[in-house]
Amino acid sequence: MVSVIALTLSLLALSRSSIATPLQARTQRPCVDFEIPVAVDTTNSDYDIPRVSNTTEAVGFVVSRKGNIYVKKTFTISARLCVPDKGPKSDILQIATHGGGFSKTYWDPQLKPEKYSYVEAALAAGYSILIYDRLGTGQSDKPDAHDIVQFPVQIEILNQFVISARAGKLTASIKHPTLTVPKFNKIVAVGHSIGSILTSGLLTRYPSAVDGAVLTGYLLTPQANTNPPQGLEFARDNGNTRFHNDPNGYVVQGAESDIQHDFFHYGNFEDDALAYAGCNKDTFTIGELLSFGAPVAAPEYSGPLIFPGGEFDQLFCAGYCPGTILEDYMRFKLYPQAKNFQIHIQPGSGHGLTLHTNATGHFQTILSYLVANGL
Numbered sequence: 412m413v414s415v416i417a418l419t420l421s422l423l424a425l426s427r428s429s430i431a432t433p434l435q436a437r438t439q440r441p442c443v444d445f446e447i448p449v450a451v452d453t454t455n456s457d458y459d460i461p462r463v464s465n466t467t468e469a470v471g472f473v474v475s476r477k478g479n480i481y482v483k484k485t486f487t488i489s490a491r492l493c494v495p496d497k498g499p500k501s502d503i504l505q506i507a508t509h510g511g512g513f514s515k516t517y518w519d520p521q522l523k524p525e526k527y528s529y530v531e532a533a534l535a536a537g538y539s540i541l542i543y544d545r546l547g548t549g550q551s552d553k554p555d556a557h558d559i560v561q562f563p564v565q566i567e568i569l570n571q572f573v574i575s576a577r578a579g580k581l582t583a584s585i586k587h588p589t590l591t592v593p594k595f596n597k598i599v600a601v602g603h604s605i606g607s608i609l610t611s612g613l614l615t616r617y618p619s620a621v622d623g624a625v626l627t628g629y630l631l632t633p634q635a636n637t638n639p640p641q642g643l644e645f646a647r648d649n650g651n652t653r654f655h656n657d658p659n660g661y662v663v664q665g666a667e668s669d670i671q672h673d674f675f676h677y678g679n680f681e682d683d684a685l686a687y688a689g690c691n692k693d694t695f696t697i698g699e700l701l702s703f704g705a706p707v708a709a710p711e712y713s714g715p716l717i718f719p720g721g722e723f724d725q726l727f728c729a730g731y732c733p734g735t736i737l738e739d740y741m742r743f744k745l746y747p748q749a750k751n752f753q754i755h756i757q758p759g760s761g762h763g764l765t766l767h768t769n770a771t772g773h774f775q776t777i778l779s780y781l782v783a784n785g786l
């Protein structure tokens with residue numbers, strides 16, 4: 412599985428202009444929700460596994476790869492774009508990719524946005540920001556979970572957003588009364604967890620796509636948990652009506668306590684934040700869990716790169732990160748040309764950084780780093 416991403420990524424996906432459906436903007440925010448068709452042209456893996464159709468199988472799936480699957484398809488992706496009015500940095504677009512178990516609301520929870528919303532923090536600092544539901548989550552398409560929703564496809568989708576944003580085509584047909592969408596001059600890719608792994612995949616495959624990268628919740632250590640997420644259940648059987656129509660191969664964490672175990676550090680979150688994560692949890696696909704593989708180097712990426720991660724990250728550090736991070740491996744082997752490579756340990760935080768009490772400290776770390784690097 413090691414270099415599945417490197418082996419199977421191929422071909423430049425063709426850009427298609429966006430046909431956006433304007434939806435309502437959220438009250439008094441310079442934001443618009445829209446759907447965008449994203450064309451993908453890449454190669455996934457053909458895994459020799461049973462199609463997961465119940466919880467027993469979800470927990471027990473086995474890995475064996477039997478070939479490639481060529482994917483040339485267009486998917487509908489649900490996105491939210493926010494552009495501050497004439498801000499000095501509004502031509503810098505951050506594109507944030509959420510991790511497993513969440514949807515785009517990870518970056519923009521409706522719970523105390525002034526405290527927990529990275530979108531609010533980025534807007535207040537003058538940046539434009541795009542968040543989107545990864546293929547297979549939220550309101551985006553939910554295609555075949557084994558053959559289609561794999562990392563190579565997710566990386567191509569992210570790259571298509573970058574290409575469209577640079578070409579000024581991201582929201583070409585959005586009619587919004589007040590939102591003026593500029594042509595973005597600089598792009599910063601921000602990821603969390605699985606979203607960071609796939610953002611790193613973008614840096615590998617398309618090293619000059621973005622001007623800066625922020626990979627949160629992705630601290631490499633020898634104790635990184637390679638098991639599937641805690642408490643995995645077949646999504647359709649989970650009892651949450653949001654997943655009742657999900658196809659085979661879609662899985663979700665069962666109980667709120669499973670989510671707490673993987674994402675939260677006791678004593679540093681509000682009950683409401685855990686409840687929010689529980690109510691807004693989202694699915695993983697078997698194809699994603701199989702295809703993200705071991706870390707892949709991005710030897711040609713030469714932009715700024717920071718890794719903000721929780722001090723008490725359960726998934727990557729078995730609960731405690733300081734002193735265990737493979738910093739030399741990350742700096743010299745994986746990202747040897749990155750500019751101002753930095754690791755930042757966020758005190759008190761577990762893996763789900765945006766939902767901890769000091770989330771604003773996490774946000775300021777990212778935003779200060781960008782400013783310090785001319786972004």
Ligand SMILES: *[C@@H]1O[C@H](CO)[C@@H](O)[C@H](O)[C@H]1NC(C)=O
Pocket residue numbers: 464465467468
């Ligand atoms: C899960 O599905 C497999 C394959 O169809 C079947 O053999 C097994 O009995 C099922 N388990 C449950 C608990 O339904």
Ligand SMILES: *[C@@H]1O[C@H](CO)[C@@H](O)[C@H](O)[C@H]1NC(C)=O
Pocket residue numbers: 756757758759769771772773776
């Ligand atoms: C909050 O986070 C910031 C940035 O990491 C940090 O400097 C500060 O010490 C943190 N505050 C507390 C109380 O942990």
